[in-house]
Amino acid sequence: MTDSSAEPTPPADGRHFVFTTTGDDALALEDILKPANRGWRSMLGYLIALPPLVVISFLTQNSEWQVWFFSFGAAGVVAWQAARFILRLERQKAALAHPVGSGDIVWSGNRLTGTVAGTTFDLAAADVRLEKDGRRLHILSKGKPALILPLAAFDSAADLAAFAAAVDKAGRRP
Numbered sequence: 001m002t003d004s005s006a007e008p009t010p011p012a013d014g015r016h017f018v019f020t021t022t023g024d025d026a027l028a029l030e031d032i033l034k035p036a037n038r039g040w041r042s043m044l045g046y047l048i049a050l051p052p053l054v055v056i057s058f059l060t061q062n063s064e065w066q067v068w069f070f071s072f073g074a075a076g077v078v079a080w081q082a083a084r085f086i087l088r089l090e091r092q093k094a095a096l097a098h099p100v101g102s103g104d105i106v107w108s109g110n111r112l113t114g115t116v117a118g119t120t121f122d123l124a125a126a127d128v129r130l131e132k133d134g135r136r137l138h139i140l141s142k143g144k145p146a147l148i149l150p151l152a153a154f155d156s157a158a159d160l161a162a163f164a165a166a167v168d169k170a171g172r173r174p
Contacts, residue, residue: 014108015163019153021103021116021136026095029138029146032131034091048082098146105147107163110170112139112147121147125171130164137164 056071101117110125123141131138137160139147154160 014106017103017105017107017114017149017153019103019105019150021100021148021150023095023100025136025148025150026098026100026146027091028133028136029098029131029148030091030095032133032138034087034094048078098148100148103149103153105149107167112167116147119145123147125167128167128171130168132160132164136160139167 060067099117099119103114103116105112105114105116105121112121112123112125112128114121121144123139123144127141129140131140134157135151137149139149141147149160149163151157151160154163
C-alpha cells in the first residue's frame with residue numbers, strides 16, 4: 001500500500017510543479033522591478049560628495065582647474081558607487097519578502113494553489129501579473145509575496161513561455 005500524501009496527483013486539467021527556489025531567484029525579481037539606474041536614489045551619492053567640495057572651494061580660493069577636474073571626477077565615482085551600494089541593499093531587503101525554498105504548486109481551473117517554503121498561495125489568473133527573465137517566471141499579485149517558478153520546474157524554456165502565455169490568456173477577461 002502506498003502513502004497517497006507522499007506525492008500529490010496532478011489534476012487532469014492542470015499542471016503540478018515541484019521545485020526549489022533560492023535567494024538568487026528573489027533577487028532576480030527585484031532586479032527586474034527596481035533597476036539600478038532608476039529613481040532619485042541614484043543622485044544620493046552626489047548629495048553626499050558635493051557638500052565637502054563646496055567647503056573645499058571656499059577654503060582654497062582660486063584652485064587650479066586640475067584640482068577641480070579631479071575633485072568632480074572623484075565625486076562622480078563616489079556618487080556612482082554609493083548609489084549602487086544603496087540600491088543593492090534595498091533590493092536585498094525587498095527580496096527577503098519573497099518566500100524561497102521548496103515549492104509545490106498546482107495550476108488548475110485558472111488558479112495557482114500550493115505552498116512555497118511554508119507560505120500558502122491561492123492566486124486567480126485574473127489577479128496576477130507575470131514577469132519573465134528567461135530563467136524563471138515571477139507571478140505577482142497585489143499585496144502578496146511573489147510566486148517564483150524557476151526554469152527547473154519546467155521541461156524547457158519554451159515550456160515556461162507556453163505556461164506563462166496560458167496563465168496570461170486565462171487571466172484576460174472577455
